[in-house]
Amino acid sequence: MLGRRTFSDEEQARAREWFEETLRAARDVHTIGERRASEGILLALDRWFIHRVRSVAGEDTNPLTELVLVVEAILADGVLREQPPIMYDRARSVLANPVGQHLTLTFDDVERLGGAFLDAIAERYSEPR
Numbered sequence: 121m122l123g124r125r126t127f128s129d130e131e132q133a134r135a136r137e138w139f140e141e142t143l144r145a146a147r148d149v150h151t152i153g154e155r156r157a158s159e160g161i162l163l164a165l166d167r168w169f170i171h172r173v174r175s176v177a178g179e180d181t182n183p184l185t186e187l188v189l190v191v192e193a194i195l196a197d198g199v200l201r202e203q204p205p206i207m208y209d210r211a212r213s214v215l216a217n218p219v220g221q222h223l224t225l226t227f228d229d230v231e232r233l234g235g236a237f238l239d240a241i242a243e244r245y246s247e248p249r
Contacts, residue, residue, distance in 0.1 A: 124171045126247040135168040136238050143234070147227050158225035159194045165234050166191045169241055179205060181212040183236035184244070190223065190233065198222050
């Protein structure tokens with residue numbers, strides 16, 4: 121099923137629970153692998169909502185579009201790049217990384233971006249009540 125316009129409260133709650141438990145576990149075993157663990161958590165979080173309907177027109181910077189750019193960077197060479205149709209504005213982003221910068225993600229970055237992403241999912245994709 122592609123192109124979903126809503127995610128149930130239960131789906132969102134399971135994703136948030138998974139996110140918080142995974143981040144807690146990663147912090148508990150914090151060692152040399154913080155960057156890779158941070159990347160893995162964000163990649164997996166994006167996967168929970170991979171079938172979300174995305175804007176076809178230019179979309180401003182928000183946690184949803186920022187995660188798309190971060191995931192693209194992780195899967196490429198680690199450098200944050202603009203990805204049309206997303207119009208990236210560093211001042212409106214959660215992590216405030218400049219375009220062209222190599223990302224070095226921390227658990228604090230994951231907590232801020234992941235939390236903002238889940239809040240944006242709840243705001244934009246919740247089922248009508």
